[in-house]
Amino acid sequence: MKSHFQFSNKQRNGIFLLLAIVVMVQCVYWFAPKIFASSKVDFPEDKDEIETFRKEIDSLRMVEIENKKPKIYPFNPNYITDYKGYTLGMTNEEIDRLHKFRATNQWVNSAKDFQKVTKVSDSFLATISPYFKFPDWVTNPKPKSQGYSNSYSNTKKPKTYQQKIDLNKATASQLRKVYGIGEKLSERIIKYRNKYKGGFISDIQLSEVYGLSPEVIERIQNDFTVKTPRAINRFNLNTATRDELVTIQYIGYEVANNIIEERTLRDGFKSLEELTKVEDFPIKKFEIIKLYLQL
Template identity: 80%
Template sequence: MKSHFQFTNQQRNGIFLLLAIVLTLQCVYWFIPFDSGITDIENIENTNKIKGFKKEIDSLRLIEIENKKPKIYPFNPNYITDYKGYTLGMSIAEIDRLHKYRDTNKWVNSAKEFQQVTKVSDSFLETISPFFKFPDWVTNPKPQTQGYSKSYSNSSKIKTFSQKIDLNKATAVQLQKVYGIGEKLSERIIKERHKLKGGFVADIELSEVWGLSPEVIERVLNDFTVKTPRAINVYNLNMATRDQLVMIQYIDYEVANNIIEERTLRDGFKSLDELQKVEDFPIKKIDIIKLYLQL
């Protein structure tokens, strides 16, 4: 053992030198940050990437919020429903004022008149009025010359069935002779007639043409009527199946099921008007639906 712990002066100096080198390297390792510059650069790059990701996420979120907003298309304010008014931002009182005004068979013909009826604020009217779309005969009324007024007064006389023009054969030029019918409305009437593939069944289908007011329809029917109705399938209301009922315009499967249930409870319908008692029945379209039914 003694021989292992006895060193010469040269060996002792070598050991001390080795210990000094080890301690120096340890101090250098612990107290000098070799990679501090690299770490700072990496941190800056990571921070910039995170900021970039946040901006991208924020932009995507804004796009999604914008897409979820209900899009507003041009519309006639006279036909605003409860749901339409709610989505536009109208209050219940404002919607009710419009409906009460329309129930008197009056029409709103300008943005100013719309505000007078509904009492909406100026800021709301400024936002929504650019989307108002009124019929052509309101926005671009035909000038009433003396000759036109005279011809209109003559045509306002009640005509017999034989004197009237067949609505399914009337041309755009003939239709435009009616006060309130312009180029676009006459095109819509003819387009609706072609869409039905055979023409109108009855005069009531003229109400399906968008933009025709009841007053204009009345004037049209003073000179025109359906003389050559298209052939349709007419079903017995008390015997029609669900699949037959859904073939009728405005009746879907849910309404067809409700009709059959109501028919069973009543032991058969006694009148077509009793359809108004059916749950979810489109009452406003009953006159058109009745064209396809009989008892």
């Protein structure tokens, strides 16, 4: 044992230094937390401000939760698919009733009609009916205009097709013989006709001339008609591409896309009149647009 405790001076100094370091570390371990704890500064709490921040955080959290919820966008209930009906919460029986009704080529034109056909509950109808979007011709029907009638139109005998003058060859002076056509209106008709090489396609294009009322147009058609229509490209409605559709007057890219989407849903159009059911379709220009289409 004696040999284990025989150290040189350098070794003895090293042992003492190591012991001193150990003692210092132990002192720091025990006394430092108490020193820092006693020096901690207590800041006064503003409870009102903290509560305001808490409420703001809660409101932001609720907004984020609402934003993550599935959203329902306006839709036409006539075109509810199986998947769409399932996501809305409809039962299979309710969806089948709607599809069976639509198979008869009938239309749902109001929330009341929708409930009558599908037999959904009042509470469910109140939930989804605010999202129903029907075409403008359903929600804002235009009153039928009264036919023009006076002694002039009653006394004039209608002319046959052979007796009428070709509208594409009529002169301004000939047009001015029609009651209600003056110098300016006759010039507008000629100017519109000359915009296109070959002139008018059909009598319906008279409605495109600014200032011509339906009554005046009717009187023009008593004496004039298009006998030599200009040649145009007519597209097959069920095969036309988007780029072909946008070349038609009054059809833009958005309407063309809607037509193609509707065509896909219907598995092809059965008549040109079905175009009026397309979303955002310019119904007032239907007679002009259908000049360029065929089935």
